[in-house]
Amino acid sequence: MSTLTHDTRPTGRAAADDMAVAAFVMGLVGLVVFNLVLGPCALVLGGLALARRTTRRGRAALGMALGAADLVVLATLVTANGTVAWNFG
Known part of the structure; x- marks a missing residue:
């Protein structure tokens, strides 16, 4: 009995499209939440795409622009x- 396995991970351009x-x-x-984390991630993923x-x-370019706006x-x-302030509550 033979079983076929298929790799469902996107490769090549499909992966780049997913990154975009x-x-x-x-x-x-x-722009609304977690801009400290999501902004740089958007910049990196857009650049990689x-x-x-x-x-x-x-x-991809719009993602990078939105990451910079974040x-x-x-x-x-x-x-x-007027001062640097960081509060969590």
Whole structure:
């Protein structure tokens, strides 16, 4: 009896397309919550997707732009009252 196994992980361009979508989603969500973590992740994933020649170049670039905007929002919120303040509650 023979069993066939199929690897369902995306490879090549499909993986790069998934990275572009993930960068866009992370950048978008990062504008509201967890911008310290999601912003840099969006930048990295968008850059990797572009380096791997994704077919979704616009989405990868928008993910990187949103990742940068996440960091700008973070910097604005941290320095909103003229001093650097970081509070968790």
